[in-house]
Amino acid sequence: MSVDYDVIVIGAGNAGLSAAATLQRGGKRTLLVERHNVPGGAATSFVRGRFEFEVSLHQLGGMGGPGPLREILDEMDVTRRLRLIQDEELYRTVVPGVLDVTLPADWQGMVDVLDSHYPGNRAALTRFLEIVREVGLWQLTARANLHRPKEQAEWLSGLTDVRRYGLRTYREVLDEFFTDERLKFVLSSYWSYNGQLPSLMSFMDMARLLALFVDTKPYQIVGGSQALSSAMLDSFLEAGGEARFNTSVEKIVTHGGRAVGVRLDDGETVSCRLVVSNAPSITTYTQLLDPADVPAGVLRDLGSRRMGPSASVLYLGLDAPAAELGFNTATNFLTTDLDERTLARSMRSLDPAPFLLASCYDVRPTGMAPPGASQVNLVTIQYADPWEAVPVEDYQQAKTAYAASLLDLLKAIAPEVRDVIEEAEIATPLTFKRYLSQPGGAIYGFDQDATDSWLFREDDLKPNVPGLVLVSNWVTAGGYNSTIVTAARLSRRLLDVL
Numbered sequence: 034m035s036v037d038y039d040v041i042v043i044g045a046g047n048a049g050l051s052a053a054a055t056l057q058r059g060g061k062r063t064l065l066v067e068r069h070n071v072p073g074g075a076a077t078s079f080v081r082g083r084f085e086f087e088v089s090l091h092q093l094g095g096m097g098g099p100g101p102l103r104e105i106l107d108e109m110d111v112t113r114r115l116r117l118i119q120d121e122e123l124y125r126t127v128v129p130g131v132l133d134v135t136l137p138a139d140w141q142g143m144v145d146v147l148d149s150h151y152p153g154n155r156a157a158l159t160r161f162l163e164i165v166r167e168v169g170l171w172q173l174t175a176r177a178n179l180h181r182p183k184e185q186a187e188w189l190s191g192l193t194d195v196r197r198y199g200l201r202t203y204r205e206v207l208d209e210f211f212t213d214e215r216l217k218f219v220l221s222s223y224w225s226y227n228g229q230l231p232s233l234m235s236f237m238d239m240a241r242l243l244a245l246f247v248d249t250k251p252y253q254i255v256g257g258s259q260a261l262s263s264a265m266l267d268s269f270l271e272a273g274g275e276a277r278f279n280t281s282v283e284k285i286v287t288h289g290g291r292a293v294g295v296r297l298d299d300g301e302t303v304s305c306r307l308v309v310s311n312a313p314s315i316t317t318y319t320q321l322l323d324p325a326d327v328p329a330g331v332l333r334d335l336g337s338r339r340m341g342p343s344a345s346v347l348y349l350g351l352d353a354p355a356a357e358l359g360f361n362t363a364t365n366f367l368t369t370d371l372d373e374r375t376l377a378r379s380m381r382s383l384d385p386a387p388f389l390l391a392s393c394y395d396v397r398p399t400g401m402a403p404p405g406a407s408q409v410n411l412v413t414i415q416y417a418d419p420w421e422a423v424p425v426e427d428y429q430q431a432k433t434a435y436a437a438s439l440l441d442l443l444k445a446i447a448p449e450v451r452d453v454i455e456e457a458e459i460a461t462p463l464t465f466k467r468y469l470s471q472p473g474g475a476i477y478g479f480d481q482d483a484t485d486s487w488l489f490r491e492d493d494l495k496p497n498v499p500g501l502v503l504v505s506n507w508v509t510a511g512g513y514n515s516t517i518v519t520a521a522r523l524s525r526r527l528l529d530v531l
Contacts, residue, residue, distance in 0.1 A: 044311030046074030048504035048520035055524035073262030084350035092251035100249035116255035169244025235483035292500035343462030343474035350456030385438035417462035477511030
């Protein structure tokens with residue numbers, strides 16, 4: 034029986050583009066279907082006035098040296114299509130009146146800076162960061178062996194620190210090494226990149242983030258994440274792939290319990306040997322498939338998972354250079370106090386924001402703002418619940434009030450921003466839910482705590498329904514690096530069985 038394509042990929046987000054390019058370049062006839070008119074999902078941009086706003090990317094790791102993402106994008110023939118700018122600084126962390134620390138993207142430099150602020154911790158810092166690096170690099174490379182448990186077990190048996198610390202919470206390990214709450218706070222700044230507070234996040238996950246950005250350096254992309262998405266699409270198309278935009282998949286078609294194609298929104302049915310879904314796992318299993326084709330165990334597993342957080346983002350186009358406004362570091366974490374409980378409450382509240390990540394894309398200009406101007410995104414982590422409780426008639430007022438609270442908090446590092454705002458747009462979890470079709474607007478998929486680790490959820494990447502494979506941040510750790518790398522590695526293995 035002839036089929037239309039070897040593979041149909043649903044969704045042109047990071048993982049979908051990565052899978053499609055890998056499979057097409059591996060010789061498989063691949064159709065990519067995307068309901069929007071441009072590729073990228075959250076990895077995209079939008080224009081307001083003179084500014085092109087980055088939707089979601091703060092820093093891109095994995096591109097320096099032998100980074101995992103660099104390897105994948107090289108193989109896809111994508112790297113040469115990008116212009117990258119390295120951030121010399123990892124990040125700046127500020128708690129007004131308590132601390133203001135900027136860390137370099139260098140292990141020894143981190144020790145030197147932190148010991149200068151908090152003397153007497155040099156030996157503990159050196160040992161702690163050695164463990165972070167070992168555990169983090171192990172996780173970045175171990176995923177290459179996701180379906181090779183024997184190799185994983187042999188390697189893991191020799192990694193004492195991974196076994197001792199990996200699945201403890203990040204906060205527990207910090208407490209073992211340090212007593213100064215300020216020092217621990219600075220070392221926890223990347224918590225928002227995982228959407229999980231330090232007392233709940235596994236040490237392994239934070240170690241992965243730190244190792245990724247220190248070992249392979251943080252980068253900005255000229256043209257933002259849309260340039261990355263477009264480059265992956267170009268690689269796919271040049272290899273002979275076919276893409277259909279402004280097209281939705283209504284159903285995954287099955288025969289005898291096996292996925293054999295998709296039905297599109299215009300009624301057309303397209304057949305294939307394999308369906309790769311970049312839609313959320315909840316959507317794939319409960320909406321795109323017939324319930325009779327989904328194993329009961331899969332549905333039970335979905336019911337045991339917790340929805341991850343979304344975000345509220347204030348996009349600002351500023352009629353002033355970054356340095357003039359006080360931005361000397363691209364990535365800035367700003368919090369009102371050291372108490373993690375403050376953050377926990379704020380994630381489920383519309384009270385004035387006590388935390389934000391200010392990403393300035395013009396410390397070293399990325400081309401998103403015109404000369405002499407700058408683009409800054411203010412991001413805070415929130416669940417959708419408090420926004421879903423707002424009456425429709427009060428929604429605009431609630432957005433305006435929340436945006437004002439973000440600007441009030443930003444005064445601590447950039448007091449003149451309000452005077453130079455030329456463009457402003459705010460997105461809430463409801464915005465991400467609507468535009469990305471993500472349940473709860475979740476930007477990291479399910480809650481990324483230790484129980485949701487890929488070590489325990491390997492089945493997410495296995496074909497629970499024959500002929501169907503899932504990719505996306507709902508089946509692996511969130512973030513650009515994880516979704517692109519995992520989708521490409523999985524697709525490499527698929528090439529051997531198609």
